[in-house]
Amino acid sequence: MISASQLAVPCEPGSALPNLTLNEDGTQAILSWVQRNSEGVSSLMISEFVMKSGWTQPEEVVSGDTWFVNWADFPSVSVLDDGTRAVHWLDKISADTYAYGIKVSIKKKDGIWSEPVIPHSDISPAEHGFLAMRSLGDRFYLTWLDGRETLSGKPMTLRATTIDADGTVAEDYLLDDSVCDCCPVDALVSEDEAVVFYRDRDHLGVRDIAWLKDPRISTTSDDSGLIHEDNWILPGCPVNGPAVAGNPDQWATAWYTEADRIDDSEGGAGAVLLRESGKDARDDQVYRLDRGNPLGRVDIISLRDGSYVVSWLEKSGASAEILLRHWVPGSEPGETISIGITKASRESGFPKLILVENLLMVAYTAFDENGTSMIKIWADSLLIFSTRK
Structure with a gap:
């Protein structure tokens, strides 16, 4: 049993942008990250954590010198029920700073990685990113921010598609014609339902967190609303x-806001909020989680008992703490736990959570005394939440 500690990681110094997902049966964690060399070539790396033996030998999936590498918009992995995997990364479309697109490569279990496919039909020199890629069981569901309309002065849009296990890309389609330009997207899916979560943008400039059921996937309804x-x-x-966890009928959302009605402190330091929603929600009260000076960059996972763990970054002098809180719906969130320190700047990115069997893992980017980035993983066998209130 692993008690709260820093796990050894298979990543070289200079690595950054960690992400976590589970394999097809939920028994192994898959860590992805980006490694850059002195010539400016970026490589997408993956390794799996096996409970009895630790990390597998890192695998380089793909590399390139034309990638768009960004602190908030970074690669991910998704896995189908049969073990088929997909990875995504971002590649420049033109020399313009924010002209980039999404590429996806697929690998059958024990196979080789395919040539990349592009999920969006548009390849204009605009932003296509902040992808949420999830498994529908037999195919991948993808939803992202698509800037094709911004070239004519219109707002950023939210679009979606599916990709079959053999790499066949369906036609992409519009979900929302006015959304926030560069806030990460999240999604919850089942075999016959997909709920997408994103920062909306209305004609008055209100940018609240919204959700919608994708009508092309969801068979029960096409509901939508604000968190x-x-x-x-x-x-x-x-x-x-x-960030969202749960299922399409019952989910908890964590988010950041600086709305005056939420945070009335001098200087508007912001707030990290938490709420459960959905038709089976047990507790729809909004809870504030932060200590008063958050950066946001939230993540959340659900535990097997129906409770949740939320992470976020909070300023602490010139640095930032990675903080966790455990929440059982129907009660106040538990004690705030600090599990690591990183920079308060954008280069520290977004910490990511995963639960593999009974092991909670938090992956984040830290820095040594010379400012070189490194990936750290904090892990605990959930004992920390049973001993703290």
Whole structure:
């Protein structure tokens, strides 16, 4: 049994942008990250954590010198029920700073990685990113921010598609024609349902967290709504999207806001909020989690007992702490636990959570005394939440 500690990682110094997912039966964690060499070549790396033996030998999936490498918009992995895997990364479309697109490579179990496919039909020099890629069991569901309309002065859009296990890409389609420009997207799926979570943008500049059921996937309804009416009016994008855990009928959302009605502190330091929603929600009260000076960059996972663990970054002097809180719906969130230190700047990225069997893992980017990035993973066998209130 692993008690709260830092796990050894298979990543070289200079690595960054960690992400975590589970294999097809939930018994192994898959870590992905980006490694860059002195010539500016980026490589997407993956390794699996096997409970009895630790990390597998790192595998380089793909590399390139034309990638768009960004602190908030970074690669991910998704796995189908038969073990087929997909990875995604971002590649430049033109020399313009934010002209980039999504590429996806697929690998059958024990096979080789395919040539990349592009999920979006548009290849204009605009932003296509902040992808949420999930398994529908036999095919991949993808939803992302698509900037094809921004070239004519219109808002950022939210679009979606599916990709079969053999790499066949369905036609992409519009979900929302006005969304925040660069806040990460999240999604919950089942075999016959997909719920997408994102930062909306209305004609008055209100940028609250919204959800919608994808009508092309969901067989029960095409509902939509706001997680909460923060009424945060902002002229630009805060680069702080929602994180969600649960299932399409019952989910908890964590998010960041600086709305005056939520955070009335001097200087508007912001707030990290938490709420359960969905038709089977047990507790729809909004809870504030932060200590008063959050950066946001939230993540959340659900535990097997129906409770949740939330992570976020909070400023602490010139640094930032990675904080956790455990929440059982129907009660106040538990004690705040600090599990690591990183920079308060954008280069520290977004910590990511996963639960593999009974092991909670938190992957994040840290820095040594010379400022070189490194990936750290904090892990605990959930004992920390049974001994703290």
